[in-house]
Amino acid sequence: MVNRGRSGGCVTCRERRVKCDETRPKCQACQRLQLQCGGYQTKYASLKFKDQNHKFGTKGVIVRGATQPNRACNLRPLSEPDTAVPFYLHHYARMGRTMSSARGFYEVLIPIYCSQRQESALSLAVSAVASQVLSLWRHDHSSQPQEAYTRAVKCLRRTIQDRREWGNPATILAVLSLQLFETIDAIYSLRPSTHVHHNGAVSFLPFTNAGDDHDSASAYVRQFILHTEICSAIRQGRQLQATVSSCIDNGLLTLPDNPSAALDGIGVSVIRLQAHLKQELQSGHIMLSTEALSECIAKTRHVEQKLLTWANCVPEYWRPRRLSDGGNMDPSIPAYQSTCEIYPSCQIATIWNLWCIQRILIVKMKISLLHAQCESECNDMLSTLEVAELLHIFREMVDGVCYTVPFYLGNLSKPLSIADFADPTILLPSAHFPDRNGEYQPQAALDEHQRHIIAQGPWHIMSPLSRLLTFAFEADGPPMRTFFRPGQYEWIRDQFLRVTTLLHIPPVVASAQYGVGSPSKFLERKPSDAMVENLATGVRKGAIFMSGP
Template sequence: MVNRGRSGGCVTCKQRRVKCDEAKPICRLCQRLGLRCGGYGTKYANLKFKGQNYKFNTGIIQSRISCPRPPAECDTAVPFFLDHYAKMGRDLRSARGFFEVLIPVYCSQSNNSALSLAVSAVASETLSLWRHSPDGLRWSQDIYTEAITCLRNAIKDRSERGKEATALAVLSLQLYENIAAIYGLRSATRIHHDGAVSLLPFGDSDNQMTGAYIRKFTLHAEISSAIRQKRPLQDIAYSWIGSKDLIFAPDNPSSALDIIGASVVALQTSYMQLLMRDTSEALSRSALKELVSKARRIDEQLLVWARSVPDYWQPVKIFSGIDVDPSIQTYRSICEVYPSCQIAAIWNLWRVQRILLIKITISSLDKFFYPTQSEHPNDQTFSEINSAAKYKQMSQDLVDSICYSIPFYLGNRTKCSTIADFTDPAILLPSYDSLGEGDKTRLIERNDDHRRHIIAQGPWHAMSPLSRLLTLFVEEYGRHMLSFLRPGQHEWICEQFLRVITLLNIPPLESGTAEDGCRISNSSNNESVNTQAEHIAKRVRKGLNFMSGP
């Protein structure tokens, strides 16, 4: 919330500290500059906050803001980025800890601080992608370089090193690198991620609540990247789990899921170490049996997590032709809608973790009961092998739910995203609005902010689980899991992933030889389309390594 006192000008001109002509419904100055006019009266700009967290009973961070810095007259990138990515669709009750604390800390910084420059670099990069502007990308690279120089100076200063703004600057630069890596179809470097990890012990004790949220986000990113890279957690990450440094940020379902995720990382590490043994050494049956037992225990924790989330988090199933416009592509005519992209992404992370446990379990059972081609199960092992049907059904249900979330993220969009999408009435997005009045009573209000945050964030959130499914199917033992899918489901997932790539304007791989030496064809047959989707997904995953999500 904001409190600006008396004024007749629009909130955008007031924020920019320029004289407003007060034309209605939008002022002519904003119209001439191509800015989004904030209007008059009670519709306020987004960068000056007043603490209202007592309403959520979470003891959340109170903003320590003096006065927001007015952006340069030609600079719309930062307001656009903060509005559509850091504010809309974000809730401290589902916070991962980065975007939710970014705005108040950013507003407390000077224009030439490391955080201000890092946010400007990410914002310019983001807006240039929406505008398809090469000049904007080059400008963002210049700001990125300037931010690096400023950050190095800040880290040398003992008093600046421990500030939350410094840690957020490092995480913002990692976000910049992640986006650049995805669009370059290359591996993201981890230098900023490791830098954020190394800075956390220097955290300022005077800002314990903000620091706790930043630690939780860094822990989340570390767990996500460890699962993607099939590596152990860094030793320092284990010291954060249950640490008193985190108690200042109230627990929520996202942070609770991360704690379980740490166990998934440990199980995956044990599984990979077992596979890496010398081929002449028989895999230990006792070790495989222990892996299966651990996977079941972790899966039970995930099931308990699902029963503990707030009721309003639960996905609501709606149907094409009844609740959903037929122009919206659905899987099996079903769409599941959520309160926000953020909550949908947390559910998909939960689903992917369970699918990974199923993969490890099925692979371990296969190696346990069939260590050689000549061996066959005896009567004592028959019941375990018979349980494969149960795991197949579990996996199928989880993959189905991921597919049901895709129309919520994408609506009926099929073309490369542009700024005009935010006001395009032809874009249709599934929401609770299409349900009957009786169902609406338990659901949150839908408004323009919801629509804008789905348009901005939806394709990004869809890209992660879709690419995860595709890479899962081509990994060790993954091809076996293709048989778990429904007929045509793999093709549908490939099509939706390529659709996301189109929406985000990520350059496709050219015909010829891919990075891994495989041939890629632009042929229109299904096999070639699926192969291309899988190869692009593998490249995209490298850029996603240090981003949040599945």
């Protein structure tokens, strides 16, 4: 267990490891030494690591070479780069995470991280990502994250020379952490993410111990590798890697009572259906017989029925609560059609958005097949009833994604900073709202809920918004922009630009014309469609191996 103590000192004094007089807004010690007082918003003292081994079965988290699983956590000095680690683990690995919605990375990261020595591959990889994340929050453009990344890569190379490490969850989490580092760097550079670490994690899949214990750490880590491969295959319109297909065919995809894993299983069907249609429809020239068309249409309906069944089977508390007509929402919070849907966490909301995107993909496939059917029957007219049904589904799914934007972003409008965690002017629709039983949460729980949305919200909604935009200008398949409601594409575009401003992703943050500082200003001078297309495409290339839609 780790406990940073109950000190309420400022960030700067705590980093200097000196006593702080806790004068606000700036402590006297920092003022006397003419230092920049870091303030009191980042409360590392609230981060406590608990023994989570009971969640992973009776055997616990098996980390080779560590005879005392949690011995390292309470021995690490709070010095650079490790000052970033508590911030990162607290706001991203602990807040808003439950095993019922686990995808398999963050949910097991803390207990396995705590089992490692300070200079292990996982420890160094987590420090690299943590330094990178905190550097973005501080806007300091430090070289320290890249230096930490280089150290982690060198350590990992030494570690995997031992074949016994290939199936170790700690080793695989180190690889996945380095892929996350690469993904963040690629997004901010608007370049394609390299696949070295992702492919490395996939190559370790045969060495993970499946066993019969579905609650083991290995099972969750394996689930995350499969999840990211499924997401990237859907994004790229490609088949799954052979190693992943083999694991799925051997029944290693699902975890008990885990809707996210079940949705990934449906995602495999979407991928295989995409590949089948790509083979059948060659270069835009229809090569399908009437029988083949009927078979393909039947397959799309079968996958769609799986998606509908999934939605009917999720836990009741997962279902969104809708606020409409501006009720209980501050007018400063942008909302499409004055509607917001509230979820228990960013993680659960994102799983629903992934479900929406998969249903939209089925709509695209059906439209392509209907066009093929019309051409094969020498008929220029699509069935009015069928098109109306597909249009309704498309709009319903796009609306669903739009309704999550206020939940993720509230009235956030400026580039995010650490001070936002204690900013009382930031409003979120889900804050101070009673639960399904009409009971209000304690203030501490509400504060933590708000911090988790501020930290994770923009990242979680960035990918779904960029996906909706790419539907509008993708070259393959039917033109989908005409399917959006009037003005909806523009609203989605503005919210996507707002997210890139919050995360200060170039080139938006460098230009005042996109309305930095207020959501309403995004509407004053609209960027060109070409600029939005390039930005959305750049973000999606960087996020190829990112979890989510």
